[in-house]
Amino acid sequence: MPDRMPAEPYEVYAIRYAHLDRPARDNFIFGDIHDGPMPLDFFIWAIVGNGRTFVVDLGFEHVCAERRGRSIIRLPSEGLQMIGIDANAVEDVIVTHLHYDHAGDLSSFPNAKLYLQDREMAFATGRHMGHQRMRQVFDVDYVCDFVRAVYDDRVVFIDGAQEIAPGISVHHIGGHTDGHQSVRVWTESGWLVLASDAVHFYANMTEQNPFPIVYDVGAMIEGYGTIRGLADAEELIIPGHDPLVVERFPCPDATFEGEIVRLDRGPSL
Numbered sequence: 001m002p003d004r005m006p007a008e009p010y011e012v013y014a015i016r017y018a019h020l021d022r023p024a025r026d027n028f029i030f031g032d033i034h035d036g037p038m039p040l041d042f043f044i045w046a047i048v049g050n051g052r053t054f055v056v057d058l059g060f061e062h063v064c065a066e067r068r069g070r071s072i073i074r075l076p077s078e079g080l081q082m083i084g085i086d087a088n089a090v091e092d093v094i095v096t097h098l099h100y101d102h103a104g105d106l107s108s109f110p111n112a113k114l115y116l117q118d119r120e121m122a123f124a125t126g127r128h129m130g131h132q133r134m135r136q137v138f139d140v141d142y143v144c145d146f147v148r149a150v151y152d153d154r155v156v157f158i159d160g161a162q163e164i165a166p167g168i169s170v171h172h173i174g175g176h177t178d179g180h181q182s183v184r185v186w187t188e189s190g191w192l193v194l195a196s197d198a199v200h201f202y203a204n205m206t207e208q209n210p211f212p213i214v215y216d217v218g219a220m221i222e223g224y225g226t227i228r229g230l231a232d233a234e235e236l237i238i239p240g241h242d243p244l245v246v247e248r249f250p251c252p253d254a255t256f257e258g259e260i261v262r263l264d265r266g267p268s269l
């Protein structure tokens with residue numbers, strides 16, 4: 001797929017909206033790790049430039065948070081508001097996959113088209129959801145919202161790799177779910193990859209030891225190599241749930257410290 005370059009590089013933000021304390025042993029499929037606390041953060045991302053705003057993922061909302069015993073810091077749409085993005089006006093949302101922590105709160109984005117892989121919709125509504133272990137990370141209400149979005153002509157189906165706009169493309173990287181996709185963006189630092197859950201923590205990739213919520217372990221490990229090939233530098237690969245992201249990257253405004261970071265200029269550490 002040839003890259004069409006945008007007139008200007010994009011700004012990219014990570015917005016942290018929830019947090020979960022967890023031991024390290026719960027974050028790796030293979031057991032040879034040093035155990036201890038290894039908490040997990042929840043993010044959505046925003047890509048801004050060339051007169052457009054793309055949101056990557058939707059997060060979850062209070063009802064789901066309560067049901068799953070999660071603590072939500074703020075609604076993802078409220079996080080977007082902090083950097084001047086009105087969720088109500090957002091026209092483009094790239095959905096990396098349909099797990100509950102990436103595909104909820106659709107009602108805050110009533111005007112958005114939703115970019116989703118064919119295989120993810122098939123996966124979330126097909127035979128694998130007949131198994132409790134596979135469906136437990138999905139929320140049936142959120143999946144039904146997406147089915148309604150299909151009938152409302154809001155879902156843009158993607159099969160594999162596709163450009164969304166000059167300088168922004170999505171890439172199917174299965175493994176975590178059957179139809180998971182990551183997002184590649186042109187920035188002033190080069191090609192940056194919002195890996196989402198193709199890489200939960202930096203350590204999953206560097207240790208080649210996947211996060212245990214996985215559909216296909218082989219595809220997951222293969223995906224680490226694909227992502228490295230898409231990014232211009234290892235430091236421009238942004239994992240989906242690692243608290244180190246807010247430590248490594250600069251905050252655009254001191255009042256957002258630890259909550260929102262700017263990714264496109266590279267890490268400050």
Ligand SMILES: [Zn+2]
Binds near residue numbers: 240
């Ligand atoms: Zn996730």
